[in-house]
Amino acid sequence: MLVNAKYEKFIRDQYDELIRTRYMPHFRVLGSPNSAKAILDGQEILILCANNYLGLANDPEMKKAAVEAVEKWGAGMGTGRMIMTMAIQDELEEKAAEFKSAEAALVYPTGYTANVGAVWSLMAEGDTIVSDELNHASIIDGCRLARGTNRLIYKHLDMKDLEAKLKESVKDRAKGKTMIITDSVFSQDGDICPLPEIVELAEKYDAFVYIDDAHATGVLGKTGRGTVEHFNLYGRVEVQMGTLSKAIATCGGYVAGSNELKYYLWRRSRTYCFSTGFPDPATAGATLKAFEIIKREPERVQRLWDNTRYFKKELEDLGFNTGISQTPITPVIVGTPEKAMQLSRLLYEEEKIFVNAVSYPVVPKGTDRIRTIVNAHHKREELDYAVGAFERVGKKLDLI
Ligand SMILES: Cc1ncc(COP(=O)(O)O)c(C=O)c1O
Numbered sequence: 001m002l003v004n005a006k007y008e009k010f011i012r013d014q015y016d017e018l019i020r021t022r023y024m025p026h027f028r029v030l031g032s033p034n035s036a037k038a039i040l041d042g043q044e045i046l047i048l049c050a051n052n053y054l055g056l057a058n059d060p061e062m063k064k065a066a067v068e069a070v071e072k073w074g075a076g077m078g079t080g081r082m083i084m085t086m087a088i089q090d091e092l093e094e095k096a097a098e099f100k101s102a103e104a105a106l107v108y109p110t111g112y113t114a115n116v117g118a119v120w121s122l123m124a125e126g127d128t129i130v131s132d133e134l135n136h137a138s139i140i141d142g143c144r145l146a147r148g149t150n151r152l153i154y155k156h157l158d159m160k161d162l163e164a165k166l167k168e169s170v171k172d173r174a175k176g177k178t179m180i181i182t183d184s185v186f187s188q189d190g191d192i193c194p195l196p197e198i199v200e201l202a203e204k205y206d207a208f209v210y211i212d213d214a215h216a217t218g219v220l221g222k223t224g225r226g227t228v229e230h231f232n233l234y235g236r237v238e239v240q241m242g243t244l245s246k247a248i249a250t251c252g253g254y255v256a257g258s259n260e261l262k263y264y265l266w267r268r269s270r271t272y273c274f275s276t277g278f279p280d281p282a283t284a285g286a287t288l289k290a291f292e293i294i295k296r297e298p299e300r301v302q303r304l305w306d307n308t309r310y311f312k313k314e315l316e317d318l319g320f321n322t323g324i325s326q327t328p329i330t331p332v333i334v335g336t337p338e339k340a341m342q343l344s345r346l347l348y349e350e351e352k353i354f355v356n357a358v359s360y361p362v363v364p365k366g367t368d369r370i371r372t373i374v375n376a377h378h379k380r381e382e383l384d385y386a387v388g389a390f391e392r393v394g395k396k397l398d399l400i
Contacts, residue, residue, distance in 0.1 A: 055377030069285025111243030114253030117271030190329030218247020
């Protein structure tokens with residue numbers, strides 16, 4: 001094959017750089033469903049880093065619902081939703097809206113495309129976006145695409161800085177609207193945004209609020225409905241984005257809010273309009289079942305939190321640095337990429353536990369870590385085994 005030389009050089013240089021900086025991890029291959037224990041690269045491993053918060057990914061009811069939906073609706077939709085919509089897709093959006101106590105919801109192919117599409121189409125020239133500095137990449141990318149907007153970044157969770165940025169934005173206020181946008185649970189540190197203060201500041205400075213509830217849905221709130229339930233802020237957050245790919249354990253993203261918001265995004269948001277009909281029947285069927293199960297079994301959320309508190313305290317008592325986490329996402333911060341890779345590797349090779357290493361650019365330099373996430377389906381003896389393994393490996397690497 002004749003390959004363009006400039007193209008080949010570009011790809012070769014990029015690849016070499018990834019290898020040189022060791023930012024090319026070995027991707028582990030699952031040979032079974034993702035569960036508390038799973039077959040990874042051919043051996044049984046305890047999985048301690050899955051977003052499968054409520055253990056629904058391999059739930060028999062979920063699988064049955066997916067199969068039944070395929071039998072009834074087929075394997076795929078075969079057209080875009082600008083042209084037709086399937087009744088099961090409409091039903092899913094109704095249930096997603098109900099779950100988030102919103103009037104309506106629109107389901108996108110992923111959480112990433114939901115954020116990019118919604119932020120991009122909501123914010124126009126002359127508008128101001130005020131964004132937490134540690135917001136997810138999909139929010140950042142949506143902001144970048146919103147051309148002509150005034151973008152102000154406030155220090156992570158710093159309400160004084162947020163207020164200063166809102167005051168600063170007032171000079172542009174005559175031109176357009178202002179949006180405060182934030183992850184509600186931050187994906188690498190597991191901390192929660194102070195939503196009550198954010199909402200108050202929004203009301204004081206004539207702004208609206210957009211939250212990314214990806215790691216909060218199924219996790220925060222007594223019944224797992226997310227951050228609005230957790231802080232009892234019903235009716236005070238204009239846009240709730242979420243993903244189906246974490247606690248809901250399927251795939252897709254959604255934006256929930258008013259009916260007008262839904263139909264505006266349906267017609268105008270490019271990551272929705274220019275993509276073939278989603279969700280496919282299997283995803284829609286399983287996702288509908290997930291909402292039903294979470295509603296019926298709030299004890300899953302309780303078990304997730306019992307496990308979270310237990311495991312986090314054990315790691316802290318051992319002397320590990322777990323940062324500022326308040327949720328099931330519990331990082332173990334070790335400070336260099338090498339140490340993070342070593343910790344992940346020894347836990348895997350010697351203890352048969354999988355936790356992934358996370359380094360720059362996903363987290364700031366010097367905060368390299370492994371990122372643990374316990375799930376509702378972990379048994380106490382599995383967590384005890386993991387605590388023992390962390391102690392053994394932590395001592396070996398002089399981390400504790
Ligand atoms: C905070 C946050 N927002 C959005 C996303 C994107 O969701 P998805 O994986 O469904 O594209 C993620 C997932 O990585 C996330 O952690």
